[in-house]
Amino acid sequence: MTLALSAADRAALIARHKAAIDGSLKTKLTTIAVIGGLVGLFLYGLTTLETSLWKIIAGFSNLGTFVVLMLPPDPGSFARAIIFVKALFETIAIAFLGTILAAILAFPLGFLAAKNVVANRVVHFLARRSMDTVRGVDALIWALIWVNVVGLGPFAGMLAIMTSDLGAFGKLFSEAIESADRKPVEGVASVGGGKFHEIRFGLIPQVLPVIASQVLYYIESNTRSSTIIGIVGAGGIGLYLAETIRTLEWQQVSFLILLVLAAVTAIDFLSSKLRFAIIGKRAV
Template sequence: MTDNPGAALRHAALADAAAMVIRHPAVFRPKLADRLLGPAVVALLMGLFAYSLVALGFTFERIWNGVGRLGTIVVHMLPPDAGRFFWIYLDALGETVAIALLGTLLGAVIAVPLALLAAKNIVPNRLFHFGWRRGLDFFRAIDVLIWALIWINVVGLGPFAGILAIAMSDIGGFAKLFSEAIEAADRKPIEGVVAAGGGAPHGIRFGILPQVLPIMISQVLYYIESNTRSATIIGIVGAGGIGLHLSDTIRVNEWQNVSFLIVMILVTVALIDAISTRLRFAIIGRRGT
C-alpha cells in the first residue's frame, strides 16, 4: 500500500486541506440556497405529481384490482392467435402501410412550397417568417386522430381519410424541417449559378435542390416509419388500417387476437424501420443521420 503512487498525492492534499477549503468555497461550503435548489425542485415536482395522482383518480385499491385484471388479460393473450382472421388482418396491415406511405409522401409534397416560403434566405421578411412559422405550427399542434375525424366528414370513413389525416399532420413538421435544411444550405452554389447566367428558379433547382434533397428524402423515410405507428391507431376512429380490428377485438375481449395484432404491428414497424434505415444510409451515407 505504501508503494501506491497515489499515496504521495494524498499526503500532499491532506497537508493542504485547510487551504483548499478556503480556495474552493463553492465546492466545500456551497451556499445554502444552491444546496437547497435541487431538493426544492424535486420536492416541487413530486408535490405536483402527488396532486396529479389525486386529481386523476388514483387509489391503491384501484391499482391493486387493475394489476390483477391486467395479469389475467396477459394470461389470456398467450399464445397470440389470429384464428380465422389472419388474411383479414394482413389486408388491414397492408392498408396501414399504404396509409403511412401515401400520407407521408403527400404531406412532404405539399410541404415543399410551404417550406420555401418559411425559409429566411428565400423570403427575408421577419414578420412574414414569424407568422408563417406559427401558421405551420398549427398543423402540428392538432393530433393526427383529430385530423382523421375532420377528414372523415369530408371523404367518408375509410383509409383515404387516414391518408389525408397523416398528410395534414405532417405538413407542419416537414415544412419546419425542410425550411431549416434550406436555411442551412450553402449560398455559394446559388451565386455560382446566378453568375453563370441562371435566374432565381435555376438557382433553386441547381444551387439549393442538390444540397437539400438528400436531407429531405432522409426525413421523409424517417417519418414513414413513425407514421406507420400512427397509421396503426387511426383505425380506432374509423380512418382505415389495422386499428379498427385492434379496438374491436379489445372491446369484445378476444385477447389472443389482440396480442396477435400487436405482434403484427411490432414486426411491421421493425421491418419498415430496417428498410428505411437502409435506404437512408444508401442515400446520404452513414454520417448524415
C-alpha cells in the same frame, strides 16, 4: 510550446472579462426562473395526475393477467388472419400515401418559410403560422374531422396523416433549408445564376438527403399512427384492434400487435437501406 500565465496576468484577465465569465444578473435571474418554473410544472403534474408508485406496483399483477390472456397469439381462424393481414397492408398504404403527399405539399412551403430564401416578412410570417396551426392539431383529431367530411374508411385516414404531417414537414424542411451552407448558393450566383438556379443547384442538393431521411422516418412512425386513427373509423388494422379489445379477444389482440410490430421492423430495415443509399454510403 505553451506559455503559462502568471498569477497576476490570470487575475487581470479574469478582472477584464468578469462580466462575460460571471454572467449578468438578468441572465442568472432568467435561468433561475426557468428552472423554478420547470420544477413547479413537474410537481404540479405529479399532484394533478394523482401519480402513485403504489398504484403502479399493484397494477403489475393486472398487467401479468392480461399478458397471460394474450398468449398464445391466435387470429381465431385462417380467414380471420387473411382479413387482419389485408387490414395491415391498408394501414401501411394509409401511412405511405399520407406521408408522401404531405412531403410533396410541404416542399414548396418549406422554401416559403425559410428566411434565407424568402426575405419578405409577411410571407414568412404567414407561412410559419399556417404550418404551426396545422401542426398544432393531432392526427387523431384530424381523423375525426375527416371522417365527418369524407366518411368512414382509409381515405379519411390518409387525409388525416397528410394534414397532420404537412405542418411538421414544412417546419423541418424550412429549418433544413435555413441551415444549409451558403457557399454553394454564392457559387451559383457568381457564375450568373438566378434565384431559381440558386435554389435548384445550390440548396436542393444539400437539403435533399436530410428531407429524404425525415420522410422515411415519418413513414415508419405513421404506420403506428395509422393504427391509432383506425380506432376512430379511419380504416386500417386499428378498426379490428378496437373491435377485439372491446370484445375481450385478447389472443387476437396480441396477434394484431405482433403484425404491427413486424411491419414497423420491416419498414425500419428498408428505410435504413434507402437512407444510406440516398446519402451516398453503401447500405449495409
